[in-house]
Amino acid sequence: MSDPVNALGIIMLDTAFERPVGDVGNAESWPFPVLYRKVSGASVRAVVAGRDESLLDAFVEAGEALQRQGARALTTSCGFLVLRQSLLASRLSLPVATSSLMQIPLVMRFLPAGKRVGVVTYERSSLTPAHFAQAGADPDTPTVGLPKDGHFHGLIEGGEAYDRDNLERELTETVGELLARQADIGAIVFECTNLPPFSAAIARRFGLPVFDILTMGRWLFAGTQAG
Template structure:
């Protein structure tokens, strides 16, 4: 379910969407109201959450490229994707599209790490720890020993990965907070939490409040990305 209101000719940022039907609540990457600037959405047919997170993404690369080319032709000067597990295809997308590509929220890892005090590290919250491989981490520049917690066994993961038509938002919030609290309890050295999944940002304020750590996500990443695509004017 994509909020088509986000599609505007003024958009510099094009967002490649997975083929989904679960609710895109405010704060979700696929809800146009999440963004304080125009965006254009493009759905990659057949690229379901299950296929991208848990299966081989190779068969979908050409489809991502084709949809990305459509967005560029429509005026987008930067492209993003909507799943942290797409980090491995970022170089291929950037080469084929000829514009900057932000493929995964995980690509913020190095910068966040550089901002933390000595002895602190970035902890990752992912929809599926079992599916997040060394290939994904290396492609996004994530340290191989980064603490990671997954949402396996939760209603949130079931709704997203199985592409349900409904999502219990209060329950998802409670699940997310519980897993994040477990992450920092097991790894007190975690100085910031990074959300791999682009459907997690609606719960970022609750995670930050519960853990006492700053929380970064696809929202923080693409707001930074957009400022480069269209620098704001001051004083005019």
């Protein structure tokens, strides 16, 4: 008899854009097995705008299906799903971390006195105090959003081709904007799960630690291996 699957389950939104290594949706991004389950009808716009209440049962069903396949813990492909953290955790029987934003309180504990976490999000106008509350984080956490007319939005919602150079340039400029505005940033958390392909480059460019959905998922999965 073959060994049972021992994997991280990832609940995916209903999207079709390219996902290179580093993206949450590419299995080669992870140093252990992952399982994917797409939720039909879960568009980026519905989740980012917080209009996904009707999809809650479908998210639960996806998590349960991943558990049956052998997942030991669960995460998602969109940091805005942190708004549903309490509800999903209460209905699923596996540990679930809906968003990289849940790392903020822990990272804050690591930082020197006077330093804060800065967040880069897909859409600043849609990231509300309720999202931060569900993450256990200060709603006044310094945050910057990717430009709505930029390359990431064009890729994720506009059907544009993956342009790595322009995506990296846009993200670098966005992080630079945050740091120019907020001099006390000691670490960065990427809300958007499509940003990790650039985490190492951003860490080198600005000399700051960067946390994302991959660091969240690795930590979560490591705990399932104890004993």
